[in-house]
Amino acid sequence: xxxxxxxxxxxxxxxxxxxxxxxxxxxxxxxxxxxxxxxxxxxxxxxxxxxxxxxxxxxxxxxxxxxxxxxxxxxxxxxxxxxxxxxxxxxxxxxxxxxxxxxxxxxxxxxxxxxxxxxxxxxxxxxxxxxxxxxxxxxxxxxxxxxxxxxxxxxxx
Numbered sequence: 001x002x003x004x005x006x007x008x009x010x011x012x013x014x015x016x017x018x019x020x021x022x023x024x025x026x027x028x029x030x031x032x033x034x035x036x037x038x039x040x041x042x043x044x045x046x047x048x049x050x051x052x053x054x055x056x057x058x059x060x061x062x063x064x065x066x067x068x069x070x071x072x073x074x075x076x077x078x079x080x081x082x083x084x085x086x087x088x089x090x091x092x093x094x095x096x097x098x099x100x101x102x103x104x105x106x107x108x109x110x111x112x113x114x115x116x117x118x119x120x121x122x123x124x125x126x127x128x129x130x131x132x133x134x135x136x137x138x139x140x141x142x143x144x145x146x147x148x149x150x151x152x153x154x155x156x157x
Contacts, residue, residue, distance in 0.1 A: 007065040008093050015070040017133050028059040038073040081135025092137035100126050100142035
């Protein structure tokens with residue numbers, strides 16, 4: 001039985017930059033900071049890639065956990081930081097917000113790139129797509145009257 005989403009995972013080239021963006025700028029909290037050394041057989045089997053090492057940070061807000069990987073001892077391919085959201089694969093993840101205009105202004109001033117200003121997409125629903133420092137698309141959505149995802153208490157960090 002599938003219960004729901006556990007986490008979203010992103011491979012990043014620079015963990016410190018990722019943590020600065022997601023924690024310092026967007027307000028996620030550090031939950032765990034761990035990893036594995038090269039030659040960890042279970043990691044090789046799970047990933048179907050031999051000889052990697054990694055630093056893994058789990059970060060979260062009330063109803064979303066993101067798992068950040070910075071891989072070592074291998075040559076990850078960089079993605080096009082301007083990859084169109086219509087390309088196959090995961091296109092974005094969405095963060096529910098209040099005060100969309102204020103968040104858009106704050107994040108723009110901090111250097112986050114956006115595709116456009118916030119747009120009305122339906123009755124009581126406004127949204128905007130932006131990019132993290134590596135080109136991953138992060139949607140900010142303000143939806144009046146929409147049921148919020150179930151809230152889960154944050155573990156003590």
